[in-house]
Amino acid sequence: MLSSDEDETLFSENLLGDEDDEEELMDEETEEAEKYLDPDEKLRAIIEGVVDGQTSLNRLAVTDSRIVFYPKGGGFLASFSKTSAIFLDYDQIITVQGKKGMVMGEIGVSTKDRIVRFKDMAKDDVDQIANMIQRLKEKAKTQGVVSPARDSALKQLKELAELRQMGAITEEEFQEKRKRLIETI
Numbered sequence: 001m002l003s004s005d006e007d008e009t010l011f012s013e014n015l016l017g018d019e020d021d022e023e024e025l026m027d028e029e030t031e032e033a034e035k036y037l038d039p040d041e042k043l044r045a046i047i048e049g050v051v052d053g054q055t056s057l058n059r060l061a062v063t064d065s066r067i068v069f070y071p072k073g074g075g076f077l078a079s080f081s082k083t084s085a086i087f088l089d090y091d092q093i094i095t096v097q098g099k100k101g102m103v104m105g106e107i108g109v110s111t112k113d114r115i116v117r118f119k120d121m122a123k124d125d126v127d128q129i130a131n132m133i134q135r136l137k138e139k140a141k142t143q144g145v146v147s148p149a150r151d152s153a154l155k156q157l158k159e160l161a162e163l164r165q166m167g168a169i170t171e172e173e174f175q176e177k178r179k180r181l182i183e184t185i
Helices: 022-034 123-143 148-166 171-184
Strands: 043-048 059-063 066-070 086-089 095-100 104-110 115-122
Touching (some): 022 043, 043 123, 095 123, 115 123, 148 171
Antiparallel strands (some): 059 066, 066 086, 095 104
16 A cells, blocks of 8 residues: 555555665655656655566656656666656546556556556555546646646747747757657657
């Protein structure tokens, strides 16, 4: 079962060691997750598991505007990993499904383009996280929330167009940067 108070970030029990190290581990996990978040995003939960087919993506962060699958940093192998995080805004998510096995569980998140399966997570966390994602998805839908990442990318696209128009960047540079930005939307 996830541990924490209602207003604090929830952590999967399997992330936390004994009680002596719990506070330090929570700080470390939060700091790692925040590397992938926008400054105004509120972190809701961090879960340990693995994205099916991409074993280096072993964390799931749930925020108020999106979910992020990312690699836990540090260690020898992390320096060789070229895997980037997967960002799914709530408005991209079509369905969220949880499955529980004998020992472990998984959450499947589908968008119009893909299905991301987050496996090998604590089975006791499946329902709570799936429900949390679903609630935040519905909240974003009813409030018409535009994710900070999407808003930032759109602003950057506008600035790029202005730079191209002024002649500060070439058409090729514009197209290359535009393509990268569109991938983040």
